[in-house]
Amino acid sequence: MSTNPAIPSLVEALTRSDILVTRETLDAVIADIGRAIDAALDGERAVFLTVMNGALMFGGQLALSIRTDLEFDYVHATRYRGATTGNDLRWLREPVVSLTNRTVLLVDDILDEGHTLKAVRDDCLRRGARRVLIATLCRKVHDRCVQGIQSDFNGVDLPDRYVFGYGMDYYEQGRNLPAIYALKD
Numbered sequence: 329m330s331t332n333p334a335i336p337s338l339v340e341a342l343t344r345s346d347i348l349v350t351r352e353t354l355d356a357v358i359a360d361i362g363r364a365i366d367a368a369l370d371g372e373r374a375v376f377l378t379v380m381n382g383a384l385m386f387g388g389q390l391a392l393s394i395r396t397d398l399e400f401d402y403v404h405a406t407r408y409r410g411a412t413t414g415n416d417l418r419w420l421r422e423p424v425v426s427l428t429n430r431t432v433l434l435v436d437d438i439l440d441e442g443h444t445l446k447a448v449r450d451d452c453l454r455r456g457a458r459r460v461l462i463a464t465l466c467r468k469v470h471d472r473c474v475q476g477i478q479s480d481f482n483g484v485d486l487p488d489r490y491v492f493g494y495g496m497d498y499y500e501q502g503r504n505l506p507a508i509y510a511l512k513d
C-alpha cells in the first residue's frame with residue numbers, strides 16, 4: 329500500500345472496481361494463445377519481444393505455454409507513465425537482438441488505442457523483421473483505435489473502462505493482482 333498522499337489509493341480504487349476476468353479464465357485463455365502460437369510458428373524460432381512493464385506477467389505465463397523454442401528480448405515503451413490517460417510514447421529500451429529476417433512475436437498486456445503497439449510493430453519492421461505477430465492479453469472495445477493495428481492472438485475483449493491487475497497498473501500499483509479489475513467510473 330502506498331503511503332504517499334499524492335498517489336491515489338489502490339485500496340480505495342478496489343472498493344469502486346469490479347473483477348472483470350478471473351485468474352482461472354486468464355489461465356485458460358493464455359494456454360489457448362500458446363497453442364495457437366505454436367501452430368502459427370510451425371517450428372520456427374521467433375523473437376519473443378515483451379513490451380515492458382505491463383506485459384511482464386502475461387509474457388512470462390505465455391512463454392511457458394508455448395512449446396516451440398524462442399529467443400527472448402524486450403522493449404520498454406510507455407505512454408501512460410502511471411496515469412490513466414495516454415500521452416506521447418517514450419522509448420526507455422530498444423531491442424538488442426537482431427530482428428533482421430526474423431518472425432517477431434510482439435507481446436503486450438493491452439491493446440487500447442493502439443499507439444504503443446503500432447509504434448513498436450513499425451519499429452520491428454524498420455529493423456528488418458520478416459513478420460510481426462501480435463499477442464495481447466486483452467483489448468478494449470471502442471472506436472478510438474488507430475488504423476492498421478490489431479492483435480493476431482488475444483485473450484479477452486474488455487469494455488471501455490480503465491483496467492488494472494495482471495501486469496496493468498493503477499498509478500503504478502496493483503500490477504501483481506491476479507485478475508483483471510475495472511474502475512466503475
Ligand SMILES: O=P(O)(O)OC[C@H]1O[C@H](OP(=O)(O)OP(=O)(O)O)[C@H](O)[C@@H]1O
Nearest residue numbers: 380381382406407408440441442443444
Ligand atoms: O494501446 P495504447 O493506448 O497505446 O495503450 C496500451 C499500452 O499502455 C500500457 O503501457 P503504459 O504506457 O501504461 O506503460 P506500462 O507498460 O509500463 O504500464 C500497456 O502496457 C500498453 O503497452
Ligand SMILES: Nc1nc2[nH]cnc2c(=O)[nH]1
Nearest residue numbers: 440489490491492496497
Ligand atoms: N493499466 C492500464 N493501462 C492501460 N493502457 C492503456 N489502457 C490501459 C488501461 O485501461 N489500464
